[in-house]
Amino acid sequence: MIIDLRSDTFTKPNAAMLQAMYHAQVGDDVFGEDPTVNELERYCAELFNMEAAIFCPSGTMTNQIAIKCHTQPGDEVICDVLSHVYIYEGGGIAFNSGAQVKAINGVRGLLVANDVEAAINMEDVHKANTALVCLENTGNRGGGSCYDFDEIVGIKKVCEVHGLKLHLDGARLFNALVATGQTALQYGNIFDSISICLSKGLGAPVGSILLGNAAFIKKARRIRKVFGGGMRQAGYIAAAGLYALHNNIDRLAIDHFHAKQLAENLLRKSFVGKMMPVETNIVIFEISGKYTAQSFCDFMKTKGILCMAMSATIVRMVTHLDVSEDMIKYVLYVIEEM
Ligand SMILES: *Cc1c(COP(=O)(O)O)cnc(C)c1O
Numbered sequence: 649m650i651i652d653l654r655s656d657t658f659t660k661p662n663a664a665m666l667q668a669m670y671h672a673q674v675g676d677d678v679f680g681e682d683p684t685v686n687e688l689e690r691y692c693a694e695l696f697n698m699e700a701a702i703f704c705p706s707g708t709m710t711n712q713i714a715i716k717c718h719t720q721p722g723d724e725v726i727c728d729v730l731s732h733v734y735i736y737e738g739g740g741i742a743f744n745s746g747a748q749v750k751a752i753n754g755v756r757g758l759l760v761a762n763d764v765e766a767a768i769n770m771e772d773v774h775k776a777n778t779a780l781v782c783l784e785n786t787g788n789r790g791g792g793s794c795y796d797f798d799e800i801v802g803i804k805k806v807c808e809v810h811g812l813k814l815h816l817d818g819a820r821l822f823n824a825l826v827a828t829g830q831t832a833l834q835y836g837n838i839f840d841s842i843s844i845c846l847s848k849g850l851g852a853p854v855g856s857i858l859l860g861n862a863a864f865i866k867k868a869r870r871i872r873k874v875f876g877g878g879m880r881q882a883g884y885i886a887a888a889g890l891y892a893l894h895n896n897i898d899r900l901a902i903d904h905f906h907a908k909q910l911a912e913n914l915l916r917k918s919f920v921g922k923m924m925p926v927e928t929n930i931v932i933f934e935i936s937g938k939y940t941a942q943s944f945c946d947f948m949k950t951k952g953i954l955c956m957a958m959s960a961t962i963v964r965m966v967t968h969l970d971v972s973e974d975m976i977k978y979v980l981y982v983i984e985e986m
Contacts, residue, residue: 651975654956656820656849656903656929656968661888665851668891674883677703678873684883688890692844692857695893696836700865702858703886704877707732707819710843710858712740713871715780717864718813718840721746724776726767730757730789732817733782744875748776756924757787758795761802768810781807784817786824791924791932792907794824797834804838814838819845819856823928826900840864849900849929850892851969854885896969903929903967906976910965913983919944921961931965932958951982 652658661669675681689701704710711733715725725741727734729751733741741747752767754760759781769775781803787793807814816839818824825832835842841860846852858868872878879885904927911926914933921934935941941957948955956964967976 649975650952650954651971651979652954653965653967653971653979654954656966657847659847659849659851659968659970661851661853664895665888665891668887669884672883672887674881676880677882678878678880682881682883682886684890685886688886688893689857691890691893692859696832696842696859698836698842698859699862700860702865702868702872703879703882703889704856704858704872705854705879707817707843707845707847707856708737708740709872709875709877710856711782711815711817712737712744713868713875713877714815714841714843714858714860715741715747715782716745716871717860717867718780718815719745719747720777720779722776723747723779724750724769725780725782726750726752726759726764726778726812727782728752728754728757728759728784728787728790730754730787731782731784732788732819733784735789747779750778754787755790756793757784757790758793758799759783759803761799761806764803765806765810768806768812778810778812780813780815782815782817784819786820786827786928786930788819788930791926792820792823792928792930793925794828794927797828797830800838813840815840816842818842820848820928822897823849823900823904826897827904827928846889846892849903849968850889850896852885852888852892855889857889899969900929902973903969903971906967906971906973907931907965909976909980910967910983913980917983917986919986929967931967933963934961935963936961947986948982953979953982 923933
């Protein structure tokens with residue numbers, strides 16, 4: 649048995665999710681005729697009280713479509729230096745949108761309103777036109793960090809004053825909602841567009857959703873087609889997404905509890921140094937002394953536990969729905985014995 653703590657993307661559909669996929673009603677979604685995709689999009693739009701939604705193959709695509717819709721070539725996008733749109737999307741902002749990035753330092757991947765305001769270019773022919781702010785919640789490289797909603801309200805005010813759009817990379821937004829008690833409606837009310845991943849902690853095999861107003865999603869449908877993301881009988885995977893949204897949101901609290909247990913045990917070990925605050929399902933910590941990040945991961949692997957070395961000295965562990973209470977007990981035991 650392998651316990652995979654590398655990422656919450658390694659989850660596999662269980663029997664009930666596979667049943668939902670097997671029984672899905674499907675049609676050609678490029679023609680708008682897949683009833684299950686339509687149901688998923690309608691369900692998500694309603695959940696966030698936003699006008700419309702579009703189902704896409706990945707979170708990279710939903711982010712990139714949003715950025716393409718909100719910007720013109722030569723525009724500037726403000727985001728955190730640690731953000732996925734900046735470091736993990738293959739230079740997509742330049743490649744797909746011809747826009748440039750002003751990456752600024754936030755706190756564990758979370759931006760602060762004053763810093764956003766200071767980063768906006770004033771009207772000047774020398775300067776790129778600042779068009780968009782991208783936030784990420786939870787902050788992946790920030791160790792699953794969660795925004796204080798008041799900070800988002802402050803950033804939104806700055807965007808309104810300066811005529812900027814506000815996009816949320818909410819790949820793990822549901823982790824943030826469960827951890828903080830904030831609601832999907834609060835988010836739908838404040839962002840111009842929101843991307844959520846069904847294939848992370850929610851446990852679906854594939855798929856992300858982009859939300860926005862009707863005109864934005866109409867434009868997004870055209871861009872999705874151009875990006876090659878128009879899918880035909882996509883209802884089979886949309887059914888997995890619906891199953892995930894119906895069944896796997898509340899249980900994220902279990903993953904968060906497991907992550908806290910891992911963190912507590914790790915912090916008792918002499919070879920574990922600084923750890924990022926554990927707010928959701930991600931545990932990121934420094935290794936020193938008798939292990940390097942790689943030798944720690946190699947040792948864990950001999951015990952059937954997979955972790956990720958993020959650098960020579962930093963290790964990441966992520967909890968998710970395929971890591972049971974018993975598996976966590978075993979991991980805690982292995983750590984204790986090290
Ligand atoms: C996983 C992830 C995405 C999207 O990734 P895909 O693998 O393309 O679905 C976007 N943002 C963050 C923060 C992520 O963790």
